[in-house]
Structure formats: structure tokens, C-alpha cells
Amino acid sequence: MIAREGLGAMARAYTTSFLAHRLWQQALNWIFPSNDEPCAVCSRPIPPHMAQKRAGERGAMQRLCAFCQQNLALVPVRAQLTTLRAGKRRIRVASALVYDHFVRTLIRAFKYDGVVEIAPFFVSALCATRPARLQADIVVPVPTAPDRLRMRGYDHVLLVARAFATAEGLPCALGLARLGTSGHTRSQTAKDRDRRLSELAGQFVSIRPDAVRGRRVLLVDDVMTTGATLATCAAALYEAGAGAVDAAVIARVE
Numbered sequence: 001m002i003a004r005e006g007l008g009a010m011a012r013a014y015t016t017s018f019l020a021h022r023l024w025q026q027a028l029n030w031i032f033p034s035n036d037e038p039c040a041v042c043s044r045p046i047p048p049h050m051a052q053k054r055a056g057e058r059g060a061m062q063r064l065c066a067f068c069q070q071n072l073a074l075v076p077v078r079a080q081l082t083t084l085r086a087g088k089r090r091i092r093v094a095s096a097l098v099y100d101h102f103v104r105t106l107i108r109a110f111k112y113d114g115v116v117e118i119a120p121f122f123v124s125a126l127c128a129t130r131p132a133r134l135q136a137d138i139v140v141p142v143p144t145a146p147d148r149l150r151m152r153g154y155d156h157v158l159l160v161a162r163a164f165a166t167a168e169g170l171p172c173a174l175g176l177a178r179l180g181t182s183g184h185t186r187s188q189t190a191k192d193r194d195r196r197l198s199e200l201a202g203q204f205v206s207i208r209p210d211a212v213r214g215r216r217v218l219l220v221d222d223v224m225t226t227g228a229t230l231a232t233c234a235a236a237l238y239e240a241g242a243g244a245v246d247a248a249v250i251a252r253v254e
């Protein structure tokens with residue numbers, strides 16, 4: 001039996017410098033209270049009366065303007081299922097949200113701008129994909145490239161995967177590591193899939209074969225574009241002895 005706490009605690013989702021920066025910001029906000037912090041998602045200035053209301057909010061709501069708060073409450077969860085080729089096997093991928101302009105903006109704020117408060121929103125969206133996916137024994141996050149982790153200060157996928165696993169009552173293990181740097185992955189289209197597959201070949205390695213051997217693994221990632229990343233990760237997990245691999249992603253680019 002895998003100790004849930006033991007595996008979950010193995011990796012830290014934040015770098016020390018990110019946490020130090022956050023503490024410093026909180027200290028500054030306490031010493032010099034300011035109401036003019038713009039919305040973390042759309043950068044609109046927050047009118048003073050709204051800022052006052054916002055101070056009473058918790059989590060993501062505290063950093064969002066009224067417009068984005070309203071949009072967030074209206075984002076529909078549309079669990080969709082697709083299948084992917086992963087070497088000689090196939091995997092099922094359940095996606096939670098439609099990748100529209102607002103969802104893309106939310107994911108970018110979460111991934112690049114340190115708006116980690118949005119994580120619980122993505123976790124509940126992933127939980128809502130349950131009817132569309134198979135049962136799993138263990139959750140494994142798609143690992144973030146070490147250079148990206150250093151640059152951003154936190155691992156956004158690990159944050160979501162860990163909270164999602166807890167919500168589902170499953171263990172979460174860092175079953176994979178990513179070697180090398182992330183490279184240029186900005187523009188991906190379906191026809192780039194074969195090129196992406198060859199770029200990614202050998203970049204993901206299993207680091208916990210004992211945790212995945214014979215188990216049904218659920219990979220978790222933020223956005224699926226060509227599916228090459230998920231396919232490469234799944235192939236590495238199968239090679240490590242995983243019994244079955246499926247995936248859940250926040251959104252899928254159509």
C-alpha cells in the first residue's frame with residue numbers, strides 16, 4: 001500500500017524564492033495597505049468601492065475584478081473524452097473546460113503570473129470529469145521542465161494534481177521526471193504532433209516504477225494541444241510497468 005502522505009510530500013510545489021517573494025509582498029501589503037492592485041486575470045484597475053468588497057473575499061476572488069469573478073462563476077464544465085495513441089497502446093484523455101478566451105486567460109494567469117489562488121477552481125473542474133474517465137489507483141502529474149520551474153517559482157501542474165488527488169481520495173506520486181529544457185512549445189497544432197513526438201522522445205523518464213507498477217495511472221496536465229506530451233508520458237509509464245494509463249486535463253485545444 002502506498003503511503004499517501006509520503007508520496008505527496010516528496011516534492012515541493014513552490015521554490016524557496018517564490019515563497020520568500022510572497023511573504024515579502026504580504027508584509028508590504030500589511031505595512032502599506034493599497035487598494036490599487038489590478039485584477040490578476042484581466043489587469044483592469046479595481047474601483048475603490050470594489051476593492052473594499054474584494055478585501056472580504058477569499059482565494060482567487062480576492063485577486064479578481066467583478067467582471068472576472070462573474071465570468072469565473074459562469075465557466076461551464078464540459079467533460080469530453082478523446083483517445084490518443086501512446087506507442088503501441090491507447091490512452092483516454094478527459095478534458096474539463098472549453099479552451100475559450102477566458103479559460104485561456106485564466107490558465108495563463110495561473111501558469112505564468114503566479115495567480116496560484118485559481119488552483120481550487122481547476123481542481124473542481126477536473127473532479128467534474130469523473131464520469132468521462134476510467135477508475136484510477138494513483139495520480140501522476142506531467143512534470144514541469146526544471147528551467148520553467150526555476151523561472152516561475154512554482155509547479156502549477158503539481159499544485160493541481162496534488163489537490164485533485166486529495167479530493168478524489170487517491171495517492172499522488174511524482175512518477176515521472178522531465179530531462180533537459182522545455183524548448184519552444186508556444187505554437188502547437190495537430191499537424192505538429194509527429195514533430196513534437198520526436199522532440200519529446202526520451203525527455204520523460206519514470207522515476208518511481210514501484211509506485212506505478214501494475215496500477216491504473218491517471219496523468220494530470222493543464223492543457224492538451226497535440227497530445228504529444230501526454231503520449232510520451234504514458235509511454236514512459238507503460239514502460240515502467242503501469243497497468244493502464246489515462247489522463248485528465250483542465251482544457252483541450254480544439
Ligand SMILES: [Zn+2]
Nearest residue numbers: 039042065068
Ligand atoms: Zn478581471
